[in-house]
Amino acid sequence: MAGNDVILSLKHISKSYPGVQALDDVSIDFYKGEIHCIIGENGAGKSTFIKMASGANEPDSGTIEFEGCVYNTMSPKLSKELGIEVVYQEFNLAEDLSVAENMYLGNRLDKCGVFQAKTVEKRAAEVFERIKVNIDCKKAVKDLSVSYMQFVEIAKALAKNLKVLILDEPTAPLTEDEVDKLLDVVLDLKEQGYTIIYISHRLPELFRIGDRVTVLRDGKKIITEDMKNMDTDKLITYMVGRKMSFEYPKRNHEIGEVIFEAQHVTSDKVNNISFKVRAGEILGIGGLVGAGRTELLRAIFGADIMLSGAVYLKGEKLEIRHPADAVAKGMGFVTEDRKRQGLLLEDSICHNISLAILKKISRLGVVDIKREQKYAEKEKDLLRIKTPTLEAPANSLSGGNQQKVVLAKWLAADCRIIFMDEPTRGVDVGAKQEIYKLMNELAEQGIAIVIVSSEMEELMGMSERIMVMHEGKSTGELRKSEFSEETVMQYASGLV
Numbered sequence: 001m002a003g004n005d006v007i008l009s010l011k012h013i014s015k016s017y018p019g020v021q022a023l024d025d026v027s028i029d030f031y032k033g034e035i036h037c038i039i040g041e042n043g044a045g046k047s048t049f050i051k052m053a054s055g056a057n058e059p060d061s062g063t064i065e066f067e068g069c070v071y072n073t074m075s076p077k078l079s080k081e082l083g084i085e086v087v088y089q090e091f092n093l094a095e096d097l098s099v100a101e102n103m104y105l106g107n108r109l110d111k112c113g114v115f116q117a118k119t120v121e122k123r124a125a126e127v128f129e130r131i132k133v134n135i136d137c138k139k140a141v142k143d144l145s146v147s148y149m150q151f152v153e154i155a156k157a158l159a160k161n162l163k164v165l166i167l168d169e170p171t172a173p174l175t176e177d178e179v180d181k182l183l184d185v186v187l188d189l190k191e192q193g194y195t196i197i198y199i200s201h202r203l204p205e206l207f208r209i210g211d212r213v214t215v216l217r218d219g220k221k222i223i224t225e226d227m228k229n230m231d232t233d234k235l236i237t238y239m240v241g242r243k244m245s246f247e248y249p250k251r252n253h254e255i256g257e258v259i260f261e262a263q264h265v266t267s268d269k270v271n272n273i274s275f276k277v278r279a280g281e282i283l284g285i286g287g288l289v290g291a292g293r294t295e296l297l298r299a300i301f302g303a304d305i306m307l308s309g310a311v312y313l314k315g316e317k318l319e320i321r322h323p324a325d326a327v328a329k330g331m332g333f334v335t336e337d338r339k340r341q342g343l344l345l346e347d348s349i350c351h352n353i354s355l356a357i358l359k360k361i362s363r364l365g366v367v368d369i370k371r372e373q374k375y376a377e378k379e380k381d382l383l384r385i386k387t388p389t390l391e392a393p394a395n396s397l398s399g400g401n402q403q404k405v406v407l408a409k410w411l412a413a414d415c416r417i418i419f420m421d422e423p424t425r426g427v428d429v430g431a432k433q434e435i436y437k438l439m440n441e442l443a444e445q446g447i448a449i450v451i452v453s454s455e456m457e458e459l460m461g462m463s464e465r466i467m468v469m470h471e472g473k474s475t476g477e478l479r480k481s482e483f484s485e486e487t488v489m490q491y492a493s494g495l496v
Contacts, residue, residue: 006065007032007195008053008084008164013062015048017396019388022048023059024219030164035186035196037206037227040216041239041428042400043386046199049216050166053197054086055079083163087153089172089426090339095142099152100124102141103159127155130192131185146289147178154185165189166197171205172426175289175454183209201428203232215239240430248461249440255281255464259448260417262300265309269295270472273309277417277448282439284463285452287492292472293452294336297419301326301333313416327356332410334403336421336452342406345395349387350376352394352405356413379408383438400431407438417448424458436462456485470494 008030015023023045030036040046051057052064055074064071066082093102100121124137133151135144141152150170157165167186171179186196187209200206206213210227215238222238256279265273270292277283285293298304300311302320311318313329320326323333335341343352353376354361361371376390383404387397394405403423410418420439424432439449439462453459459466460483467477468491475491490496 005032006030007067009065010049010052011063011065013049013052013059013064015052015057015059018392021219023052025062026216026219026221027062028214028221028224030195030197031211032195033190033193034211035190035198035209037210037213038197038199038216039201039203039206039213039235039239041430042398043218044216044239044428045219046216047168047398048219050086050088050168050199053079053164053166054084080160083161084166085157085160085162085164086166087150087157087168087170089169091149091153093141093149093152096140098138098140099135099144099155100137102152103127103137103156123159124155127158130158131155131188133181133185145178146173147175147182150174150182151185154189158189162194164195164197166199168199169201169426170198171200171202179205201426203235206235207232217241236429239428248458249436251282251440251443253280253444255279256446259314259446260450261312263310263312265296265299265311266307267295267299267304268307269304270299270469273469273474275467275474275477277450279446279448280443281464282443282449282451282462284459284466285450285469286456286459286466286488287469289454290471291469291492293469294421295472296469297333297421297450297452301331301419303333327413330414330416332356332413332415332418334406334410334418334420334423336425338402338406343394343402346393348391349380349385349394349397349405350390353379353390353408353412356409375412376408379412382411383408384434400427400434403427403431403435407435411442415447417450418442419450419452421452422454423451424453424455432458456488459488460485468492 006029010026010028013023013026026045038046038049052059055076055078058073064074094105097105103124104120121137128135128137131154135148135151141149144152171182174182183205186198190196198210207227212224213227213230214224215222215235217239258276259279260277263274273296275283287293295304299306302323302325311320318329339345350373354372357375358367361368361375373390380390385401385404385408387401394402397405424435427435443449451462465477465479466483466488468475468488470492471494475494476496478487
């Protein structure tokens with residue numbers, strides 16, 4: 001830490017939305033040249049904090065101080081002028097433009113109305129050199145990996161008058177190697193004197209890079225403390241307000257007969273994949289990013305074209321040409337990207353839950369509103385979705401509660417098998433435990449579950465068996481007694 005000079009300070013900030021006290025008298029100081037971690041369960045107030053600091057929303061009460069100046073109101077324009085930049089979970093990039101063009105979009109260094117491509121590319125390259133990232137600045141953003149898109153967002157901020165950088169769950173979509181590289185960049189930015197506000201659910205990252213940590217719970221600041229005085233148990237206790245067991249839930253029910261079978265599934269991304277899942281079983285699919293795990297699920301569900309192969313549900317061969325065919329046969333799919341593929345964010349929670357059962361709750365093509373609300377209320381109570389009203393839009397919920405709405409949609413549809421792609425990505429430890437418990441309860445009811453996860457502990461903790469993929473092919477299958485991180489990685493790397 002460069003010292004205890006305060007650069008940014010939130011003083012007695014409160015903010016409420018209909019039925020929700022998002023922030024309640026929160027005061028936090030941020031020092032120059034520190035990495036200050038913000039942590040809390042989904043719904044704790046982290047997203048609202050970002051909106052206050054960046055000027056996206058105004059507080060109901062309280063002030064914001066920056067470099068000693070007091071501001072009763074903050075706007076996005078003012079925050080950027082002061083040097084506050086935010087890199088959100090959802091990237092704000094023009095994917096058809098080049099890396100350099102994205103960095104200087106809106107400030108493209110025109111000269112007499114002529115775009116100075118070489119100047120822009122040179123300046124962009126200089127920024128990436130500062131963070132030790134090797135990238136072709138002429139390349140279109142759409143051709144980059146997710147990790148390099150993340151670096152472009154950081155470089156965009158550095159190309160401006162940056163003083164405080166807020167990173168919102170920056171490693172959520174990254175592999176372990178990509179996480180290491182990103183954390184190295186963050187540490188390097190700190191050494192250059194920038195203040196980093198780092199928001200993440202991944203506790204090991206906080207201990208690796210954090211100087212101080214602030215814990216939020218139910219809109220209140222619980223504690224701000226040096227990371228060296230914390231450990232994992234303390235952080236979790238502060239987050240949830242109680243001691244939590246971090247064990248994966250045990251399953252004691254019997255596994256039934258084969259309920260689903262995929263035979264020789266081939267698409268343009270996967271080759272000749274076969275597997276079976278039994279009633280009440282959780283099958284894990286492991287592999288590195290790019291192995292074809294998501295593409296396998298999409299081909300089975302009809303979201304991508306299956307070039308050859310067949311799928312069977314309870315012995316019946318299915319003809320699936322579209323996701324609607326899969327849903328009609330009793331299949332559900334919790335997608336990796338819940339915001340773009342799992343939810344209608346502007347629509348009500350009630351409508352999102354009922355999306356897969358519209359025929360069931362309709363008469364003569366008209367939705368029976370009472371039946372829709374009855375189903376939605378049942379699933380809301382079952383999954384403990386935190387919302388003041390089912391009529392609130394899905395985008396008003398925290399990430400964990402959004403994921404519960406996606407699950408509720410498939411529970412309402414009485415699925416026989418549910419495919420779950422990264423089911424706990426971007427949710428806190430408390431929400432994870434609830435999702436794991438729900439998965440167990442579904443398995444006990446005889447529902448077959450297939451889970452794709454990049455978190456090794458989750459994959460091994462929740463699965464009875466793991467099928468591992470490498471470059472679009474299955475490299476092996478492991479039973480519970482054979483699980484180890486080293487073995488899974490050997491198969492995932494194509495070494496076995």
